[in-house]
Amino acid sequence: xxxxxxxxxxxxxxxxxxxxxxxxxxxxxxxxxxxxxxxxxxxxxxxxxxxxxxxxxxxxxxxxxxxxxxxxxxxxxxxxxxxxxxxxxxxxxxxxxxxxxxxxxxxxxxxxxxxxxxxxxxxxxxxxxxxxxxxxxxxxxxxxxxxxxxxxxxxxxxxxxxxxxxxxxxxxxxxxxxxxxxxxxxxxxxxxxxxxxxxxxxxxxxxxxxxxxxxxxxxxxxxxxxxxxxxxxxxxxxxxxxxxxxxxxxxxxx
Numbered sequence: 001x002x003x004x005x006x007x008x009x010x011x012x013x014x015x016x017x018x019x020x021x022x023x024x025x026x027x028x029x030x031x032x033x034x035x036x037x038x039x040x041x042x043x044x045x046x047x048x049x050x051x052x053x054x055x056x057x058x059x060x061x062x063x064x065x066x067x068x069x070x071x072x073x074x075x076x077x078x079x080x081x082x083x084x085x086x087x088x089x090x091x092x093x094x095x096x097x098x099x100x101x102x103x104x105x106x107x108x109x110x111x112x113x114x115x116x117x118x119x120x121x122x123x124x125x126x127x128x129x130x131x132x133x134x135x136x137x138x139x140x141x142x143x144x145x146x147x148x149x150x151x152x153x154x155x156x157x158x159x160x161x162x163x164x165x166x167x168x169x170x171x172x173x174x175x176x177x178x179x180x181x182x183x184x185x186x187x188x189x190x191x192x193x194x195x196x197x198x199x200x201x202x203x204x205x206x207x208x209x210x211x212x213x214x215x216x217x218x219x220x221x222x223x224x225x226x227x228x229x230x231x232x233x234x235x236x237x238x239x240x241x242x243x244x245x246x247x248x249x250x251x252x253x254x
Contacts, residue, residue, distance in 0.1 A: 011096055014073060014088060014110055018098035023244035025053040028061045030068075033104060035095065037074040039250045043113040045072045046161040047169070048251055049244070050235035052111070055165055058229050059220065063177050066184075069093065069108040072250075080115065086164050087111045089172035091179055109172045114160045116253065120153035129207075132214075136167060157253060158234075166230050167217050174216030178209060 020035040034049045052070055071093075075084070093108035120137075122130060124147075134151060138144050141159035145152045183201050187194040224230045241248050 011094060013079075014071070014075075015090075015093060015095050016098065017071065017073070017095055017103060020071075020097065020103070021244075021246050022103075023049055023246060025049065027053050027056045030061075032056065032067075033069045034072065035069065035103065036072045036246055036250060037113070038247060039074050039113045041254060042117075043074060043115050044157065044253050045111075045113050045251050046116070046157055047072070047111055047165045048235050048237075048241075049246075050237060050240065051161070051165055052169060054232065054235060055169055055230075058224055059170065059173060063180075064173050065180075067107045067109060067173070067176060069095070069104045069106065071095070071108055071110040072113065073110050074113045080118075084120075085112060086114075086168040087172050089175040091176070107176060109169065111164055111169065113250075114155075114157075114164070116155050116157045116160050118155070120155070122151040122153065124148070124150050126151075129210075137163065140167065161234065162231065166221055166224075170220045171213045171217040174213035175209065177216055178212045 017035050017037060020037045023034045023036065025032050025034065032053065034052070036045065036049070039045060049070075049072075056064065088110040090108045090110065092106065094105050095103040095108070097103055122134060126134070134144055134153070137153055137159075140162040141156065142163070143154040145154065179201065183194070183197045186192050187197050221230075236251060238248055241251065
């Protein structure tokens with residue numbers, strides 16, 4: 001069983017933002033749109049809009065030039081079971097509502113709703129990437145329990161937020177920085193063939209692209225922790241949430 005990339009017609013499954021509510025923030029002089037899907041009773045958006053806006057303000061402005069939207073998405077149960085992720089990045093998202101009406105087109109960061117009480121299993125025998133991921137999760141506050149056959153990661157709302165806000169979010173920006181350096185900026189020169197640059201970028205091994213994004217996020221984490229910019233308290237402004245016509249229940253565990 002797999003989650004199909006294209007679902008409900010021509011759109012990728014995460015591009016259909018059914019029942020999403022919209023809000024916006026001005027960050028470093030730029031308008032950022034936020035699309036927030038309602039969560040199931042067992043899920044929550046660990047990062048608030050103001051969490052993400054504040055984190056984005058700490059990143060160098062040129063690094064996220066062009067990114068105009070952040071999606072707080074509720075994954076389906078099948079996705080959480082088969083292909084659970086903390087977040088995603090799209091170089092060219094084409095967002096629509098449940099009726100197929102256009103919402104946004106362009107680069108976007110997707111942050112998934114989480115089940116804080118769910119455990120994550122890692123096999124006992126891990127490659128270096130898996131070992132590094134376990135160490136990152138431990139640093140974020142997740143509890144790692146090692147058994148005879150596997151490693152079990154036990155989470156809380158706070159540890160999920162730390163992972164998504166301080167690591168996943170800048171990791172996804174790192175993918176865009178990689179794209180800017182290898183495609184967008186070189187493509188501005190008259191002597192460059194944009195189509196060739198694009199093809200070369202997408203033909204790179206995914207491991208190489210992931211390593212770049214991990215490196216970007218790690219350097220940012222080190223710099224921001226050293227300056228004590230992070231961690232910071234959860235930005236849960238109940239009045240602002242109501243003013244934005246969002247639902248408080250999507251950001252609080254029942």
